[in-house]
Amino acid sequence: MTIGNILVIDDDADIGELIAAAAESIGIPCRTTTDAANLAHLLDSDVSLILLDLMMPGMDGVEVLRLLGKLECRASIVLMSGINKRVIDTAEKLAGALGLRIAGHLQKPFRLTDLEEFLRGHIPQRSTTAAKQEAQIEFAANELGEAIWKNEFVLYYQPQIDIRSGEVDGLEALARWHHPQRGLLFPDSFIGRLEMTGLIDDFGWRLADRGLAEVRQFSMNGHPPPRVALNVSVRSLRDLKFPDIFVSLAQKHSVPATRIMVEITESRLMNDPSNALDVLTRLRMKNIQLSIDDFGTGYAMMQHLVNIPATELKIDKLFVQKMHANDSDRVMVEKTIELGHELGMIVTAEGVETEAQLEFLRQKGCDRAQGFLFSRALPPSEMTAWLSAYHARGVQA
Ligand code: C2E
Ligand code: CA
Ligand code: CA
Numbered sequence: 001m002t003i004g005n006i007l008v009i010d011d012d013a014d015i016g017e018l019i020a021a022a023a024e025s026i027g028i029p030c031r032t033t034t035d036a037a038n039l040a041h042l043l044d045s046d047v048s049l050i051l052l053d054l055m056m057p058g059m060d061g062v063e064v065l066r067l068l069g070k071l072e073c074r075a076s077i078v079l080m081s082g083i084n085k086r087v088i089d090t091a092e093k094l095a096g097a098l099g100l101r102i103a104g105h106l107q108k109p110f111r112l113t114d115l116e117e118f119l120r121g122h123i124p125q126r127s128t129t130a131a132k133q134e135a136q137i138e139f140a141a142n143e144l145g146e147a148i149w150k151n152e153f154v155l156y157y158q159p160q161i162d163i164r165s166g167e168v169d170g171l172e173a174l175a176r177w178h179h180p181q182r183g184l185l186f187p188d189s190f191i192g193r194l195e196m197t198g199l200i201d202d203f204g205w206r207l208a209d210r211g212l213a214e215v216r217q218f219s220m221n222g223h224p225p226p227r228v229a230l231n232v233s234v235r236s237l238r239d240l241k242f243p244d245i246f247v248s249l250a251q252k253h254s255v256p257a258t259r260i261m262v263e264i265t266e267s268r269l270m271n272d273p274s275n276a277l278d279v280l281t282r283l284r285m286k287n288i289q290l291s292i293d294d295f296g297t298g299y300a301m302m303q304h305l306v307n308i309p310a311t312e313l314k315i316d317k318l319f320v321q322k323m324h325a326n327d328s329d330r331v332m333v334e335k336t337i338e339l340g341h342e343l344g345m346i347v348t349a350e351g352v353e354t355e356a357q358l359e360f361l362r363q364k365g366c367d368r369a370q371g372f373l374f375s376r377a378l379p380p381s382e383m384t385a386w387l388s389a390y391h392a393r394g395v396q397a
Contacts, residue, residue: 317351
């Protein structure tokens with residue numbers, strides 16, 4: 001770990017100077033700007049902490065967050081504002097949905113001593129993993145293409161538990177890359193590049209083929225295998241032939257359509273509705289189950305939700321993990337469960353890590369839970385072992 005730089009974005013030059021002085025007094029290099037339009041020039045890999053004013057004329061803090069998301073910024077972000085906490089909470093959620101890392105917030109006005117103390121607690125570190133991830137973003141198309149062709153992309157499986165019965169009723173397949181030099185890589189470091197290079201379709205078909213082939217090995221004691229949930233990029237739904245190809249793949253592996261869940265990320269669906277709704281409707285007509293993933297992180301969700309023929313609503317882990325600390329997240333979880341049920345959907349909570357979270361979800365009538373409390377995503381052989389151990393232990397409802 002090495003110390004990184006701070007970047008302050010605030011339209012008030014005095015605030016920038018104050019923070020720079022405080023940072024430098026404790027030995028952290030700091031740059032400031034009053035104009036967010038300069039951001040792309042100022043943001044290099046040395047910046048590991050950004051202090052961002054939410055209220056600025058011109059480009060406001062929310063727009064800056066979007067830009068940082070687009071730039072795939074890996075720095076930690078501290079939101080500053082004199083406005084009420086709810087606005088900061090909402091901005092924090094947006095940042096999470098954009099894949100940004102929020103390190104906290106600073107309520108204005110602040111005193112110099114408070115500021116110094118805050119900075120001491122947030123000394124920016126350039127972690128080696130952050131540096132690694134920066135390198136991963138630039139995977140070249142030919143490297144990705146070769147990895148697809150060499151089957152270096154594999155699936156790990158995470159169980160989904162029926163909260164009432166305690167039984168495993170599904171497995172979500174999550175992509176991993178066995179990179180020959182870098183080791184095991186997670187989707188955040190390659191899905192974006194696959195989408196950008198147009199290789200995501202090829203990648204998606206290979207993994208769907210793999211998942212549908214592998215799911216049979218998870219059948220226990222003569223029971224049919226659990227439902228398999230596959231993540232599909234919204235980009236791939238542009239192809240009107242998608243439903244037919246998908247169903248013939250399922251037939252090839254003799255997996256009934258009703259045992260397959262296709263997960264689509266909500267925010268992406270709203271941004272790219274072109275053929276997506278058409279394709280999703282036809283998938284449903286072919287009895288494939290549909291899940292709206294990361295629910296709550298997109299916009300205009302309520303109005304659109306009724307138009308999407310989904311069978312499952314997945315509450316994003318961001319809300320699940322903060323629901324005990326934060327009223328608005330708790331309400332979001334409760335309302336999503338109610339809304340899903342009103343629309344006749346199954347509601348699944350992801351990112352469940354504690355018994356307390358599970359108990360709360362149970363009380364609110366949530367149907368399924370998925371998260372580290374039960375298991376991380378595991379390679380197929382380990383998932384088989386996990387399943388038999390779970391069954392042997394007996395189901396605790
Ligand atoms: P997602 O579909 O929302 O998947 C859930 C993510 O949360 C997974 O991360 C999973 O490992 C993680 N997770 C599960 N339980 C917990 C928990 O209790 N606590 C915490 N902190 N995290 C938990 P992962 O595997 O890194 O996947 C990230 C995202 O990449 C996925 O988010 C999905 O959007 C995308 N993705 C994964 N596999 C594929 C794929 O095959 N195709 C496409 N198009 N996208 C994929
Ligand atoms: Ca998913
Ligand atoms: Ca999710």
